[in-house]
Amino acid sequence: QVQLVESGGGVVQPGRSLRLSCAASGFTFSSYALHWVRQAPGKGLEWVAVMSYDGSNKYYADSVKGRFTISRDSSKNTLYLQLNSLRAEDTAVYHCARDLSVVVTATLDYWGQGTLVTVSS
Amino acid sequence: QAGLTQPPSVSKGLRQTATLTCTGNSNNVGNQGAAWLQQHQGHPPKLLSYRNNNRPSGISERFSASRSGNTASLTITGLQPEDEADYYCSAWDSSLSAVVFGGGTKLTVL
Numbered sequence: 001q002v003q004l005v006e007s008g009g010g011v012v013q014p015g016r017s018l019r020l021s022c023a024a025s026g027f028t029f030s031s032y033a034l035h036w037v038r039q040a041p042g043k044g045l046e047w048v049a050v051m052s053y054d055g056s057n058k059y060y061a062d063s064v065k066g067r068f069t070i071s072r073d074s075s076k077n078t079l080y081l082q083l084n085s086l087r088a089e090d091t092a093v094y095h096c097a098r099d100l101s102v103v104v105t106a107t108l109d110y111w112g113q114g115t116l117v118t119v120s121s
Numbered sequence: 122q123a124g125l126t127q128p129p130s131v132s133k134g135l136r137q138t139a140t141l142t143c144t145g146n147s148n149n150v151g152n153q154g155a156a157w158l159q160q161h162q163g164h165p166p167k168l169l170s171y172r173n174n175n176r177p178s179g180i181s182e183r184f185s186a187s188r189s190g191n192t193a194s195l196t197i198t199g200l201q202p203e204d205e206a207d208y209y210c211s212a213w214d215s216s217l218s219a220v221v222f223g224g225g226t227k228l229t230v231l
Contacts (some may be wrong), residue, residue: 047211095166099226111166
């Protein structure tokens with residue numbers, strides 16, 4: 001069965017960096033676009049970034065553009081999110097999610113449980 | 122990035138029908154339609170419907186979706202206690218090259 005397992009979250013000071021990982025299994029990793037979506041405590045879903053199946057296309061939300069970088073390693077079936085210059089407003093549970101298609105759509109059919117990032121001094 | 126517009130809350134009685142709406146524009150909902158997600162407290166979202174009325178395997182027929190112009194709708198018939206959850210719509214915005222979400226609707230089953 002499809003599984004997405006995030007890791008790498010924690011408490012970090014403003015301005016510092018963190019790298020999140022999402023280990024995928026149960027499907028052909030290189031055949032799907034993959035997203036990061038975050039959810040601040042008690043708030044709604046906020047899309048963060050997406051990478052196409054082959055890594056050729058990446059798109060970011062304006063709120064993270066220039067600070068966050070999405071990447072993937074097909075040899076490890078793992079999706080990454082590098083978070084730099086962190087701010088208090090980046091505090092959230094970060095989920096990775098699989099796109100329904102090889103191309104980027106807004107249909108996210110499988111989600112991980114998420115990893116909590118807390119930005120605080 | 123502007124998101125999609127959903128009513129913050131909807132309340133309906135047991136076994137009644139609820140219709141949730143999601144309004145965007147011609148670059149997102151009006152272009153490729155919307156997907157609908159259900160999220161129970163403490164759990165990740167679950168896909169209910171996509172491309173307006175396609176349901177993933179295992180999703181009840183009580184959930185149906187439609188679109189009229191720039192507004193997508195999710196109709197839930199025969200409301201059950203387990204339907205009480207937050208519901209989100211999402212769409213790809215071709216002008217922003219971004220996924221946009223609605224703010225979510227909290228459905229209460231009375």
